[in-house]
Amino acid sequence: MNWNDLATALFGADHAVRADGVFLSGTGQLDGRTLAVIGSTDHAAIGFDLALRQAQAVLQVVVDAPGRPILLLIDTQGQQLRRHDEMLGIHRAMAHLGQCIDLARRQGHAVLGLVYDQALSGGFITSGLMADACDALPGAEIRVMRLPAMARITRLPEAMLAELSQANPVFAPGVANYVAMGGVRRLWQGDLTEALRLALADLPAADERARDGLARGGRRLADTVIRQVLSA
Incomplete structure (x- = not known):
C-alpha cells in the first residue's frame, strides 16, 4: 500500500498528509481529534538530512500542539550508507531523532508507529521502536540484518543461521517474527480507521515488549533478565 492510499484509508480523502520527496508530514482527523503524521516513503534511506527533518517535525508538534498524538508512518531501507552522511555524523542525527x-x-x-511497507535496521530502531507501541500491516517487511550479513558479522555459517531462524524468531526476518518477539505489537486487519482507533485507545503506559515476547514465545529470557536486574 502506498502512503497516500494508507492516509486516505486512515483519515479519508481530505487528509492533510503530504510528501516532500521521501519525507512525509501533515495531519489527519480521527473522531474530531487531530493527529500529527510524520514518516517516510519509497523505501527511504534515513540519512543525516532526513533524520533531522523528521526530528524537527516531531519537535514542532511538541511546541505547536502540546499533547497531540503522533503517528509515525514507516517505510525505510535503513540508514543511508554514504561516506557523506557518515562524515556529517549520521549516528548523532539518528540518535537525535530517537531522543x-x-x-x-x-x-x-x-506516539504510535506503523510499518506500512518496509522497515530495516537503524531507520526502524530510531523511529517505530522508539514509539509507545509499533504496529504493522500484514504485508510489511521487517528485518534488522539479512542472514548473509549476519553470517559475515558473527562468522557463523549462513546455513547454521538459516537453520536457527526456523525455530528462533531472533534470527529470522519477517513481520510475524517481530510480532512473536514483541517488537511489533499487532497486525492491522480489515478497517484501518478502526485499527488506528483501537491502537491509540490502548497504548501501553510502560514498555511491554519483553513481556509480550515471553508470552508469545519469541524472546524467552529478556523479561526474566530485566526483572532480575531491576530487583538486584
Whole structure:
C-alpha cells in the first residue's frame, strides 16, 4: 500500500498528509481529534538530512500542539550508507531523532508507529521502536540484518543461521517474527480507521515488549533478565 492510499484509508480523502520527496508530514482527523503524521516513503534511506527533518517535525508538534498524538508512518531501507552522511555524523542525527520521539512521549504525546511497507535496521530502531507501541500491516517487511550479513558479522555459517531462524524468531526476518518477539505489537486487519482507533485507545503506559515476547514465545529470557536486574 502506498502512503497516500494508507492516509486516505486512515483519515479519508481530505487528509492533510503530504510528501516532500521521501519525507512525509501533515495531519489527519480521527473522531474530531487531530493527529500529527510524520514518516517516510519509497523505501527511504534515513540519512543525516532526513533524520533531522523528521526530528524537527516531531519537535514542532511538541511546541505547536502540546499533547497531540503522533503517528509515525514507516517505510525505510535503513540508514543511508554514504561516506557523506557518515562524515556529517549520521549516528548523532539518528540518535537525535530517537531522543526527540522520547521527548514527545515524556511531554504527553501518544506516539504510535506503523510499518506500512518496509522497515530495516537503524531507520526502524530510531523511529517505530522508539514509539509507545509499533504496529504493522500484514504485508510489511521487517528485518534488522539479512542472514548473509549476519553470517559475515558473527562468522557463523549462513546455513547454521538459516537453520536457527526456523525455530528462533531472533534470527529470522519477517513481520510475524517481530510480532512473536514483541517488537511489533499487532497486525492491522480489515478497517484501518478502526485499527488506528483501537491502537491509540490502548497504548501501553510502560514498555511491554519483553513481556509480550515471553508470552508469545519469541524472546524467552529478556523479561526474566530485566526483572532480575531491576530487583538486584
